[in-house]
Amino acid sequence: MEKTRRNRFLLLWLCVSAALLAGSLALPDAGHSESIGAAMRDAVLHETNKISLFGLMDVNPSLISAMSVTAVLLIAALLIRVLVIPRFTYVPGRLQLLLEQAVGTFRGMARENSPRRCGFLGAYIFAAAAYIFFGTLFELFGFQAVTTQGHSMALPAPLADINAAIMLGVLSYFVIVSGAIAGHGIRGIGGALKEISLLLSLSLRLFGALLSGLLVTELVYYYSALSYALPVVVAVLFTLLHALIQSYVLTMLTSLFYGELHGEE
């Protein structure tokens, strides 16, 4: 009985997939509004495709993505705060364990690298990790937005925009500087200035990593022949790896340098 049901499901699934494939190949190509070069240049520079921010100004699509991610995360956090956290028990359930693991990981990382002053650092790297992780996963959903030129485009990851990467890199650097000042006073600035290259490395590392993923995805989706099966690996797995690796790298570097410049051994 169970085997028959499974075979029926497999048959139905294959038929639907074959029908979708035939349909997508049979339909005429709508054509590209821009060349691959232009598309990839725009993915890097965001010069062409802008999105209106509530009619106030035209902004890069990544800013819309960032705001969407922020809104979703804050709503989720609010729901968790109201519905889940008051029901926390000393023996945690699955969701509680997940939340405690998330908080505990970054708190532990901060405490490990800067035992004497880890409160602010823990909160910062927790927020940064959430921003990078969920921001990177955001591009998987492929939410569509309409540009000021009337084109439809999938919203990219926030950090695929160099402005967002610069913001996070510079902010992380200033967090590190604040740790140096907290540890050594004004003299700490001297130590922090020795690590000025962090400004570039943190920013460009984020931007480069996220952008490479975006470009590969952009390239794959540009050609319809590559749009079958390949995105499962390219988009989903690479994006998941990006999300994890970049979250870990930035938070680890920030807490490491924070602890080092703060004066921890």
Add this chain to the structure above:
Amino acid sequence: MNIPLNIDWQQILLHLFNFSLLAGGLYLLLYRPVKRFMDEREAHYRAAKDEAETLTAQAEKLRSEYGEKLAAAEADIARRISEADLELEQYRAQEVEKARQEADKIITRARENALRERAEIIAEAKKDLTEAAAAAAEKIALGDAGDPYEQFLSLVERGSGDEPAK
């Protein structure tokens, strides 16, 4: 100023504003409450651990005290046993001495009784011997005639039979 790579200060600030909202919100809504709960739980279990350690220390102290008391009690018991043994030994010696004295008294008394009885027996035996000797002498002296009174009576009886008629 045309900055390469389409770097836009305004958008950087907008991203910063967006991130500060996210960081502040996540801190207030998620990070701090979860951290506080974890701290509370840690404090709870630490207090329980401290309490358990205090109780263990108290129990250990009590055990030590009771051990000392037990050792003292055992020493006391041993001392008392020793004293009791000594007292018992003394008592036993006294009793033995008393028994010995009693036995001596009994023996002395028995010896005296025996001597007295011996003397009495000897006296009685002497008396019996004397009587026996007297009887034997009498018997020898009188011969077979027997008792003179008896002989008289016999003669009287015999004479009344032989007397002539008048």
